[in-house]
Amino acid sequence: MGARPSAASAWISGEMVCLFAVMATLPLWIEAAGLYQYLGIEIAIWMIYGLGFNLLLGYSGLPSFGHGAFFGIGAYVFGLFQAWAFESLLLGIALATVAAFAAGAVVACFLSHRRGIYFALMTIAFGQVFWFIAIKWHTVTGGEDGLLNIPRPALELGVASLPLGSNVALFYFVLLVFAVVVVALWRLVHSPFGKVLQAVRQNEERARFVGYNVWRFKWAVFSLSAAVAGLAGSLFSMAQQSAYPDVMSLHASGVIVMMTLIGGGFVSFWGPVVGVAVYFLARDVLGAVTETWLLWFGLVFVVSVLFKPEGIAGVWQERVSGVLRLRFADAPLRSGRTGDVSIVGPEHGETKDAIGQSPSGR
Amino acid sequence: MALFEARGIHKRFGHQVVLENIDLSFEAGRLSGIMGPNGAGKTTCFNVLTGAFKPDRGRVIFDGEDITGRSPDAIARKGISRSFQTMSLFDEYTALENVLIALPEVRGRGFNMIEPLAMDGEAADRAAAVLSRVGLSGREHRRAGDLAYGERRALEIAVALAAGPRLLFLDEPTSGLGAEATARLADLVLDLKRDYSIVVIEHDMRFLFGLADTISVIHWGQVIAGGTPDELRGNKWVQRSMLADLGGSP
Ligand SMILES: Nc1ncnc2c1ncn2[C@@H]1O[C@H](COP(=O)(O)OP(=O)(O)OP(=O)(O)O)[C@@H](O)[C@H]1O
Ligand SMILES: [Mg+2]
Numbered sequence: 001m002g003a004r005p006s007a008a009s010a011w012i013s014g015e016m017v018c019l020f021a022v023m024a025t026l027p028l029w030i031e032a033a034g035l036y037q038y039l040g041i042e043i044a045i046w047m048i049y050g051l052g053f054n055l056l057l058g059y060s061g062l063p064s065f066g067h068g069a070f071f072g073i074g075a076y077v078f079g080l081f082q083a084w085a086f087e088s089l090l091l092g093i094a095l096a097t098v099a100a101f102a103a104g105a106v107v108a109c110f111l112s113h114r115r116g117i118y119f120a121l122m123t124i125a126f127g128q129v130f131w132f133i134a135i136k137w138h139t140v141t142g143g144e145d146g147l148l149n150i151p152r153p154a155l156e157l158g159v160a161s162l163p164l165g166s167n168v169a170l171f172y173f174v175l176l177v178f179a180v181v182v183v184a185l186w187r188l189v190h191s192p193f194g195k196v197l198q199a200v201r202q203n204e205e206r207a208r209f210v211g212y213n214v215w216r217f218k219w220a221v222f223s224l225s226a227a228v229a230g231l232a233g234s235l236f237s238m239a240q241q242s243a244y245p246d247v248m249s250l251h252a253s254g255v256i257v258m259m260t261l262i263g264g265g266f267v268s269f270w271g272p273v274v275g276v277a278v279y280f281l282a283r284d285v286l287g288a289v290t291e292t293w294l295l296w297f298g299l300v301f302v303v304s305v306l307f308k309p310e311g312i313a314g315v316w317q318e319r320v321s322g323v324l325r326l327r328f329a330d331a332p333l334r335s336g337r338t339g340d341v342s343i344v345g346p347e348h349g350e351t352k353d354a355i356g357q358s359p360s361g362r
Numbered sequence: 363m364a365l366f367e368a369r370g371i372h373k374r375f376g377h378q379v380v381l382e383n384i385d386l387s388f389e390a391g392r393l394s395g396i397m398g399p400n401g402a403g404k405t406t407c408f409n410v411l412t413g414a415f416k417p418d419r420g421r422v423i424f425d426g427e428d429i430t431g432r433s434p435d436a437i438a439r440k441g442i443s444r445s446f447q448t449m450s451l452f453d454e455y456t457a458l459e460n461v462l463i464a465l466p467e468v469r470g471r472g473f474n475m476i477e478p479l480a481m482d483g484e485a486a487d488r489a490a491a492v493l494s495r496v497g498l499s500g501r502e503h504r505r506a507g508d509l510a511y512g513e514r515r516a517l518e519i520a521v522a523l524a525a526g527p528r529l530l531f532l533d534e535p536t537s538g539l540g541a542e543a544t545a546r547l548a549d550l551v552l553d554l555k556r557d558y559s560i561v562v563i564e565h566d567m568r569f570l571f572g573l574a575d576t577i578s579v580i581h582w583g584q585v586i587a588g589g590t591p592d593e594l595r596g597n598k599w600v601q602r603s604m605l606a607d608l609g610g611s612p
Pocket of ligand 2: 405
């Protein structure tokens with residue numbers, strides 16, 4: 001039996017270190033690779049968004065097709081705060097996150113009792129409501145044009161003030177936020193809360209009968225996931241220096257689902273990270289070759305859903321470990337003593353004949 | 363006063379009356395049996411008693427408290443556990459994780475989002491002890507979905523046992539087991555009887571008559587007889603429904 005995981009491994013994993021290292025060097029080689037600095041920012045932001053989204057889709061089995069709403073709320077709130085109050089980076093981000101959390105919390109009150117297709121339909125409906133508000137409420141949101149000239153406030157560190165005007169500087173700031181989000185969500189999915197979410201996904205009824213108020217867990221995870229989307233949205237409005245309704249559209253909400261699934265959000269924590277990278281690379285590399293890149297990407301998505309719903313991470317895991325084993329597997333725990341009473345005999349072959357004489361052959 | 367009482371329970375699905383004026387009472391420290399033919403309403407009765415369905419009429423009282431119509435999770439937190447006839451496990455979790463998630467101490471910090479559950483060696487030990495009690499030592503790290511049928515049956519009980527319940531409902535724990543495994547399960551239930559108050563639905567007469575302190579017979583949604591195994595053996599109704607049951611089952 002394996003040893004108990006160490007305290008350090010609970011905070012950070014080998015994959016994390018590799019990922020952070022690769023991303024930290026990105027500005028050094030991305031241009032040499034024929035790409036551009038802004039792409040790094042975009043990828044890191046959507047990775048944050050995707051990880052938060054997968055808390056819902058992969059870990060809790062709750063498909064939200066309107067998550068763009070919360071991303072958008074984060075973007076607008078960040079922009080509005082800078083315009084109406086004063087320029088502040090961290091306060092703006094915090095407020096955007098809280099606003100998205102609050103919106104998520106309200107929506108989740110209506111959603112948490114729904115299951116399956118009804119849940120999905122409700123998320124679409126709510127997503128459309130927010131999108132519509134963004135378009136129609138001109139005086140606040142700027143309508144179709146959105147909010148323009150959103151500043152990139154400097155990062156105030158007391159003694160020093162780091163300007164984030166350049167794309168490289170902003171990239172490193174977003175990377176820092178990304179790292180914090182990764183570690184926080186990594187802890188979360190291994191915490192009792194994360195374990196309960198996965199239990200609910202596997203068997204909601206049993207989770208209820210062992211004493212979990214499933215409604216509360218769904219509510220909490222939806223709100224949290226919305227908050228992470230809002231955080232990503234606030235960074236996005238800084239990156240774009242604008243906020244516009246398009247990110248709240250059904251299409252944009254669909255893209256995050258697609259990224260998460262292609263990457264393998266159902267089997268791996270890293271699924272959305274992989275999916276986001278693949279999506280943006282496809283957009284820029286395939287996109288340079290053909291106008292119709294999204295068609296090809298969509299076809300790959302269809303094929304993936306049909307034949308490999310576990311996504312890229314699933315293929316990878318099969319390669320590495322032979323078969324798909326535990327989803328989101330943990331390090332093995334310590335285990336106990338020897339048994340006393342056993343109903344599990346040496347011969348398990350009894351199953352088949354036993355079912356034949358099952359008293360309740362329904 | 364009995365630990366658990368059901369008074370005048372009625373339950374219908376559409377036009378079908380499934381439970382009609384059910385009165386049951388289960389004493390602490392006892393093993394109470396419920397028997398009856400296919401479709402008699404036994405599982406539905408458990409479902410009503412453990413909160414899955416609201417009864418149309420009647421009261422459910424646990425330890426002097428009216429718990430009628432409470433949600434399953436609220437009832438579970440009061441100390442009532444149940445197993446399912448058709449097994450209901452967390453298939454992607456290991457056997458150990460299945461039990462772990464059902465431990466009250468883990469449930470108590472269900473909203474802890476920071477401390478990894480795997481770091482909690484004490485909880486893991488406790489879960490392993492529960493698994494060992496049902497004879498699943500050595501299977502801790504097997505995925506529940508990969509376990510053999512008999513092992514899954516045992517895990518089904520372990521998950522219910524994890525809560526250290528004040529009252530344990532078992533719905534046909536021998537369902538689908540062969541004669542030998544049924545005998546081993548009887549040993550397990552006998553062992554559990556020392557520490558728990560148990561209500562068990564069972565089809566297998568020998569199993570139940572050997573173990574139960576009292577038995578209630580449910581037929582057509584009604585309690586048609588009740589008493590100790592000895593009292594029941596002479597009961598005409600019981601003999602007849604048993605004969606019909608034995609003759610009628612596949
Ligand atoms: N959710 C439901 N909706 C409609 N009818 C139901 C429902 N649950 C049970 N029934 C019906 O109620 C009747 C009693 O079923 P129940 O499962 O309680 O029987 P049982 O005594 O447990 O039988 P078995 O020995 O086969 O397990 C059956 O006719 C069944 O079809
Ligand atoms: Mg039944």
